[in-house]
Amino acid sequence: MLEDLGKLGPVEQTIASARQVTTFLYAHTRVLDLMRKFLGKDLVRSGVTRFATAYLNLKSLLDNKKDLTRLFRSDELNDLGYLKKAKGKKANKVVRSEAFWKNVDMAVNFFEPLANVLRRMDSDVPAMGFLHGCMLEAKKEIAMRFDNDENSFKVAWDFIDKSSSVCERNWSVFEQVHTKKRNRLLHDRMRDLVFVKFNSILKLKKENKSRDPILKELNDVLEDDRNEFVTGVVPNANGGQEGDHEVTQVQGGASMSQEQAKRKRPVRPVKKKIRSLQSLMRDVSEPAASASSESEDNQDGDILMQVQSSDSADSEDE
Known part of the structure; x- marks a missing residue:
């Protein structure tokens, strides 16, 4: 369910914008130290799945909205000079955008009720007996968060009714x-x-008991090399990874083509022997000739036997 919701157009775009902010903050040591100073903790969190990670990080961004806006407006960050670069300009634009924060709130309203159901199912409460009721409560909560506007939450309800039918x-x-x-x-x-x-x-x-079931336990979030909110590398549908820059993709494609060229050996075409028409006719005529000669020999032998038998009969009569 979280994966299907994460693939919605507005939610996917919000995740991409949030990733621009987090990768900028975690790409530079001095910026990371300054961020931890303002927030008093890490911003990025790692989940057990990709879209659980997306929910946790969007929720973390929403909870730390005031501190993040204060960080990007501070003189200390401006003095470092990173905001003048391309990634810094993009991150600064995202944080200062009110439309981005509204989309983050929308995505969290989609994700959070289902994440709460997941936490409930991993607790000591008997899971199967309460699953149906928890899912109904989650659907009602999603509708309430969108002021019961069916056009806003209908797509989420459809996803829930589709994954829940096969839960077992x-x-x-x-x-x-x-x-x-x-x-x-x-x-x-x-x-x-x-x-x-x-x-x-x-x-x-x-x-x-106090562990969050959707949160991955790590000593340091920087140890999670598969966290796209730190590395900026997005896993694609085929199980591989896609980078943020086209240059890396081109270079990666060139290196792969070179490796494949080295591994592949030229295959020589197999030369087939083409037999002439005369040789084929010769092969066909030889068995026929041998068969005719054998038949002629057999006929001559039969005639000879008949002659000998007639001679023996005449001698007996005499």
Whole structure:
């Protein structure tokens, strides 16, 4: 659901604009130190999936809107000189745009109710019994955030009704323990294995009770080399990555073509022997001639046998 919402035109454009701001702040050490000084923390956050990361970062931008605008208006950042460069000008323009902040608020209103459902499902509350009610509440909350204007939230409702139709969890602790390799376990042994495994799951949940299930735990956000809000490299639909600049794409394509040219060896065409028409006629005529000669020999032999038999019959009569 988050992925489908993230591919909407306005939401995707908002994510791209937000990425321009974060990559500028994290591309320079002095700018990054100044940003952490104004905010008192990191701006970028890493999620367990790409669009969970997008939601977390848009929410972080919205929560730190005042500090970010104060940072870009400060004399300390202007004195560094980075705002005069191309990336700095783009980031400064995005932060000062009220239309951008309205789009960020719109995207967060799409994402946040579903993210709350995801957090609820990963808690100690029995998930399947409350899933249907939580999804209905999320749909109502999305509608309320858009003032019940159906034209604004109808597309989000359609996405929710489409992913939720195939949601299913078909694994249990017993099915994980009782496999085909262990189908001869005794009842006491089986009960003990299920008891130990289920209690280990409860212990792990208790230790991670305060953990956000959609947030990836990292010592430093700079360690996440797949975070597009830090690197500026967007993963494409084919599993690869797309850069922000066309120059890198051209250079990358040239290097790939050179490597492919080195790996590919020239293939020599196979020369086929073309037989002449005379040789073909000779092959056809030779079996026919041999067959005719054999038939003539057989006929001569039959005539000779007949003559010999007639001679023997005459001698008997005499």
